[in-house]
Amino acid sequence: MSGHDSPPTVGVSTGPATSLAYHTGTWRTERPVYVDLAPPCSLACPSGEDIRGWLGSTQEGEVGFEKAWRRLVAANPLPAVMGRICYHPCQTACNRGDVDEEVGINAVERFLGDTALARGWALPAPAAQSGRRVLVVGSGPAGLSAAYHLRQLGHAVTVREAAAEPGGMMRYGIPAYRLPRDVLAAEIRRIEATGVRIECSTAVTSLDHAQAEFDAVVLTVGAGVAHHVDIPAGAASHIVDAIDVLRDVASGHPPLLGRRVAVYGGGNTAIDAARTARRLGASDAVVVYRRTREQMPAHPTELADAVGEGVRVQWLSTISAVDGPRVTIERMELDADGRPHGTGEYEELDADTVLLAVGQDADLSLLSDAPDVTVVDGVVRVDPVSLMTGRDGVFAAGDVSPGSRTATYAIGRGARAAKAVDAWLASRVLPAEPVAREASADRLNAWYYSDAPKQHRSELEAARRVTGFEEVLTGLDAEHAVFEARRCMSCGSCFECDNCYGMCPDDAIRKLGPGMRYEIDYDYCKGCGICAAECPCGAIDMVPEVR
Amino acid sequence: MTTVHIPFLQTGTLAVGGRLLTEEERSVQSHADRPSSLTKGHRACQGCAEALAARWVMDTAVEAAGGKLIVANATGCLEVFSTLYPESAWKPPWIHSLFANAAAVATGIAASLHAQGRDDVRVLAQGGDGGTVDIGLAAVSGMFERNDDVLYVCYDNQGYMNTGVQRSSATPATARTATTPAVGRHPGQAFGQGKSMVKIAMAHEIPYVASATPADLRDLEAKVRTAMSIRGARYLHVLVPCPLGWGSASSASIALARAAVQSGIFPVIEARAGELTDVQRIRERVDVSAYLEPQARFAHLFTPGGEDALDRWRALAEANIRRYDLLGGAS
């Protein structure tokens, strides 16, 4: 009986974890792949902020605030300002709106901006001096953004501003109750501290001269001139441009408007003007708008605040004539395409002053010596990728160029112009902005997000009632800012929730450690797709296995 | 309910983990160095919730026992897919004897350990619904009745999936199986049959009985931890969706477990000494069709003539909701 010393249990027992010898990965017909998609908030952000990124850092609490702010100012050097005046299209796009309510991104931005000011955080030190000099004409949001980003790239930047103070429409168009001047000033000072030179009360009148002095020029002169419509008006009529009123108020010279003020227009300037009129003592401020509430370009929250302050709106109405305090209004109606048409019905309104807020135009007098810089529809024509005007080395961004006329958009275009200038200075071709895949709502597994424990949820609700991220004037405190940031679903980007790792039935995902995310072990992954299905943020694609 | 109070950190308590959690707040499964008691290389079907739940349960038990856990396993999918000689996907000491005797084998292990003065080593027995509710019921009941120091876990996939999807006494009404075909006037498993192992366990008045699903890891881990903190006979019933037997997408296993709970079909409860002590409330109620329709075994319910059966399903859900106060209205 020799030669069979094996234990009697051969074939019955075996060592632990010996299954590692069996690679189940060959079973797979689809493989999970981690992806990073663009979240709708960022896609909707005209400033191009990495909102998901800086919310992510904010989620970490105190230790993450500065990092969050630095991620924020990588795109936008004015977060305290924009945290107040941005109409946050990011929030409109936010996928969380489908779950409960959109994340209060703007309020968190303001929190970060204010925190940075309070703590005196400096903007990043610029790159090494390039030796190139760039002139930015105008110090509105586009100009400041362009100057900041150019400076970050190492160029010597000078900003020339015709007005006495920098800030453009932020300084002279937006009422102080929406944007305190010290906040604006502080953020501009912080840009200056990076080496940007801002020369106020210095109008640039000749592009040729500018180009002689600088290697490149960026035009960001804005659209500060009120657009005019022809309204038959009697001699005693008191008709002024709303933007001028706002500018005068901002300059410390509030005009006398009277007790009854009619504002003609439907944009934010109209609303600002009406609310300003109320603050200037008008007991009756009426906004006359020719379309409906749904069509009004003014931001709904602005309108709501205005109405809350006693501003009235006369919908479907145009001012057809002004005669002294008597304003004649024609009733309008919408056709099948939603366009307003006069009905021939008229009524009258009493107004001491009529404020015109029917649009603003760019002051293009600077271009009188530059016929090669073409102007179309009142704005400077630029190459859509390089933002360069018809003249080599001259770029344009902000309201003076085509596109949306918001400060947020202006900041984004300013940053883009900076890149364009930088590329042009280096004789590089600036690639078009990549079209990112969107992390759309249907990719999400929202089940995982709405599990705020009740006590927290009620805190959140209380916070909203008291501080009202979107609507109220005071900012979030740190706790609520963190909480709000944590409501971000990180659409399309792994935030290390461990679902894939924990829910893999085949134990085929490795966790690489904090910040390192995960790695799929394709030797064993059978491709069941649970990781993708249960990924809250849609950061895993299942792709056909092609062997 | 054994609640885990996790601060709201982006996903709250429903996700496996979260980078913002402290070490103490983490689920066992979220640890990079979790035990992975059932490790890779096992041969379960794609999307097998039993494989998943077994790892969850055992990892938690292993941690709760300080690594001192011995497992007895009934015959069934879990055994077959994990231990095809000469390979084993198990890390803890593990034994499979027969289909019907996992509870008794576990009793023997516990008795042996007690005799050796090794009460620090804990014993877990596990099996599928067939090995628990049907053929193994006598042994399970005996283990309960003696109050042996064993945690018994049933992974209920509602049928004999290992042998090709036949009906068990845990197969739900109307489900199509190989032995309850979807033909005739009353297609699939008949209404009025089957038994509730959770209620049977409770009737033994053992120290701890709970149900859970892979749709709520933290709840499951908490229940295992609770069970492991108690001595004597304990029972955990885990609903485990089976892509093969249920005719569902392999990626849908978690979602189906979620739908089973959120529709009121599968009550997630806790009981001590025979008394119901807690239920998990429905969080986002869904219609039973959300649970049934993704499963091919219920496909005939969604053809003309299936409405009556669907209504009876709704009545079942309503009955559960009433009986267990799943919507939380009563308290």
Add this chain to the structure above:
Amino acid sequence: MREVLEGSQAVARTVARCRPGVVCAYPISPQTHIVEALAGMARTGELADCEYVNVESEFSAMSVAIGACAAGSRAYTATASQGLLYMAEAVYNAAGMGLPIVMTVANRAVGAPINIWNDHSDAMAMRDAGWLQLFAADNQEAADLHVIAFAAAEELGIPAMVCMDGFVLTHASDVVELATADQIDAFLPPYHPQQVLDIDRPTTIGTMAGPESFTETRYLQHLRFLDAADVIAAWSDRFRAAFGREAGGLIARYSPDTLDRDAQAPPASSTDLTVVAMGSVLGTLQAALAPLRAEGVPVRLVGVTSFRPFPEAALREALGGSRHVIVVDRALELGAGGALTGSVGRALAGTRSRIHSVVAGLGGRPILESSLEGAVRRALAGELGALEFLDLKTGGVPVPVEGASEVTR
């Protein structure tokens, strides 16, 4: 110390002195007195450091033993008849997993018709389960065999049944001398499992073996079984040396002169008529053959102690080429003959021995000395058939008074 003890008590006390870690049992006649006695000793502390588990079925009894043995305890249970069959699946399983459980089988008939009395049908039903099967001739041996069984089983990693005739031995009181606890401690090594569920060295026990490995698994089990004969013989020799009495072994030899058990007895010769039997009938045969030997009839007696593994070589040697072999069989292979006869026949295949199968004592029918003697005389006269049923009543079973007469065609 010699004393009068009921067989069950003798076994229970001996088992207790083997220090099992876990004893589990489900009652069934005629095994009950054994497990009752062990239950009592577990309560009094005489059976120390042992868990006594009252299970809900024989199936669970064996299952608990499997778990206990795999967890490193010496495990013991006892059963009989229907109970053995009810646990059959687990009986095979224990052997397949190499768990050296020791189980007393108080041999009893298997129904239907239900019958609580002795024969060997139950053990025969499990003869291929992969267990050692040791049959006790008397209560002294029944007790002693348990010590040998634990020793051999644990060395081999093969479970062992000690078979003792139900009631005939379990309930009879005899003069016995039990091995003391100290003697057993000195004789029986502590249980060192060959495989164990150990948290420090985890292992997986009870895997599935596919077509690519099952045959080899069985083959290795078979080789181990072949080893078992030597191991049983060795432990029996050690037992004789330690205790000064015969117990176990593979084959029991009996002196031709005294008919006493004698390991040194010479083999039978080709001219001898040799009676082969197993279990308590050997005692009755000792008595029944004495008058024949006194007459000078060349009759010898050989007992089979180890039915599994079946000691073909040792049996052939003991039979010494006997031309006439009568196998007294307490179990029946329906349509074939005695169950023991089958194994004896295989052992003697190719020899010139003629085998008679005498089936006796089924379902508790008393086996009488006179009947056995008669069978031998008829064999000598050439009148004994190849298969006979001892004391078979001609005319069959009495028909019930009412109701059943027309049914059974």
Add this chain to the structure above:
Amino acid sequence: MRQVRIHGRGGQGVVTAAEMLARAGFLAGHEAQAIPSFGSERTGAPVVAYCRFADVPLRTREPVLAPDVVLVQDPTLLASEHPFAGLVPGGLVVVNTEADAVDVRAAAGAEDVDATVLTVPALRIALARLGRPKPAAAMLAAYAAASDDITLEAVKAVFRDRFPGPVGEANAHAADDAFTHIRTTVAREGADHA
């Protein structure tokens, strides 16, 4: 070799009597063996048990077919259970009864059997001493009084050993009573030899 058969009913301690008898015989220096009847032991059903003594080891396992001694623990069994069957000529029959040997023979249809028949009121003795109808000790003591197979002291010893304390003492007293009864009766009347 001496062979004993005990008749009784379930619950009367027949099996115990056989085992006690074997033990008593062992104490008296014999090899001994007790074989209870193998039944399902229902209370009241007729039960038989056997005992053997010898001075060489006992091998056989067959039931006792030709008893030297028959103990009948219940007189109602005389008619139905054929207690005289197989009795060796000159054998001893001890019957628990208030009646006499003549009545016993008549009841058993054994008027002409070659046997010594003794009667003892073992039930009365048992009830008096133990308060329970367990006549075994009295029966064995009666047997001891009538033969040299076992001794009264051995009978008392095995009962004391099996039932330590008052029960053992009560059995010992019962044994004394029965022993005295037989010795007295036989001395006065002589044994019944047919």
